[in-house]
Amino acid sequence: MKNLVILGAGSAGTMMSNHLIKKLPKNWKITVVDKDKVHYYQPGFLFLPFDIYTEDQVKKPKKKFVPKGINYIEESIDRVSAEENLVYLESGQKLSFDVLIVATGSQIAPGEIDGMQGSGWHKDVFDFYTFEGSKNLRDYLRTWQGGKMVVHITEMPIKCPVAPLEFAFLADSYFKKKGMREKVEITYVTPLSGAFTKPTATKKLNYLLDEKNINIVSDFNVMQVDNENKKLVSYDDMKVPYDLLVTVPTNMGDTCIERSGLGDDLNFVPTNHHTLQSLEHNNIFVIGDATNVPASKAGSVAHFQAEVLTENILNFIQDKPLVPGFDGHANCFIETGNNKGMLIDFNYTQEPVDGTFPIPGIGPLKLLKESWFNHLGKMAFRWIYWNMLLKSIPIPFVKPKMSLKGKNIKTN
C-alpha cells in the first residue's frame, strides 16, 4: 500500500481529495488531515457584515465534502518531516507518506503589526477575513452611528486581493441604503501605488472611486495601530485617523509550515509556478493559498491548480515528467455595490482586460465592466461552490488554462 497525505480540507484540499479518489490506482490510500470541523465559504465573509448573507449560508461541516473512502483525520498538525517522509500530528500519531500535498492555506496574523490586536481589536478595529471578525463587524455596523471608516490593507500578498476594495464599495451601498451615507467618510488605505495598479483596470475603473466618494491613501505601509488616538501610523510617520478600522492584517501560511521548516518568511511554501511541485522536495506538492506562487490567493486559482496538480500527481507516481500546466489563471467576481458586479479573468502574464466570458463574443458575463448579470453570477457562485466546485464537478466552458478568446487585448 502506498500513502498519499493531504494537509488541509479547505477548498484546495477538498478538491484534491475529490479528484484523486477517482483517479489514484487502488493500491494508494488517501489520508486528509484538518483540525477544523467547519468549512467556511470565505467569499461570504464579504457579505456577512452587511447582512446580505446569514451565518448559516457561509458554513457547512467539512466532513460532508470529503468523499467516502478517504481516511479523514480531524486533528492538528504538529509538523512535517520531509527527510523522514512523516507527518507528526499533535497527538503524537505519525503518518508516513509517499506523496504529500500541502493545502494548509493562509490566515490572518494581526500580531505582526504593533497594536493591531490591541485594546480596540473587534471593538473598533475589525478584520473580515475570519468568521468571527466578519460576524462581529456585522453586529457593530448594525448600530454604528457613522464617522470615519478606514478600509485598510496591511501588506501584500493577501487572500483575494480585491476583497478590501469590494468591501469599500459595498459599504458605500450599505450606508446609502440605511440613509446615513453622508454621516460616513470612507477612506481606502493601501501599501500599493493606488486602489488599482494594472494599466487597463486603472483606466477603466477609477471612476468607481469618485462615483462612490471613496478617498484613497496610497503607498501607506503601516507600522502601528495607535488604539488610544485611533490612528494608523506609517513608517514615514503619516497618520490616518479612524473611528472604525476595517483592516486586512498580514496574511501568513499556517504555523505548521514554519515548524516544518518548509516556508518562506511568511510561511508560504516555495513552489514551482507551473508544476506545483515543492522546490525543495520532489514528493511534496503544494496547492492553493499555501504556495508562494505569484498568482492571486483565491478559490478559482485553487480550482484551476487542482486539475493541473491531479495530472502531475499521476505523472509523478508513474515516473513520468510533470507538465508545466498552471499559468496563474484566476477568475474572480468583483462586487461593486448597488447590485452590480464585474468579472476578471487573468493569469501570470495577462492583466485583466474587458471582453466577454465564458463564451467569446457572447458572454453572458462581462469582463472588467459593471453589470447586474455579473452580480447575479457572484450570487449564484455560492451554490456552485458548495455543489460543484468542492466536489470537483467540471464547470462548463471554464478551463484551467486562461483563454485569450473574447478578450480585448491591445496589440501595440
Place this chain on the structure above:
Amino acid sequence: MEKVIAGKTINVNEEGYLLDFDQWDKSIAEQIAIEEGIGELTDRHWAVVTWLQEQEKNKVALTIRKLGKSGVTDIKEFYALFPGGPLKKATKIAGIKKPVGCI
C-alpha cells in the same frame, strides 16, 4: 512606449517602468532617480537597488517586510532613502516591475 533616458532609447510602460531589464544600466538608474526626486544615488541606495534586482531575478515577490528582514537596510532607512513610496520608486530605479495587486 519608448523614452530617451540618459541618451538611450528605452522601452517603458505608461508609468515609466522599464519593460526590458536588459536595457537597464547605472546611468539610466541615476537619471530616473533624479526624475523621481531622489537625487544622487549613494552606496546605500545602490545596496537596495542591487538587492531588489536579485529578488526579481529569483522571482521572489517584493514586499517592504522582505526588505526589512534582508539585512541590507531597515524599513525606516528605506523610507529615508526613497521618500514617498519607497518600493514604487526603488523598483523603477532598479529597472524592474513595481509590486501590483490583481487589478
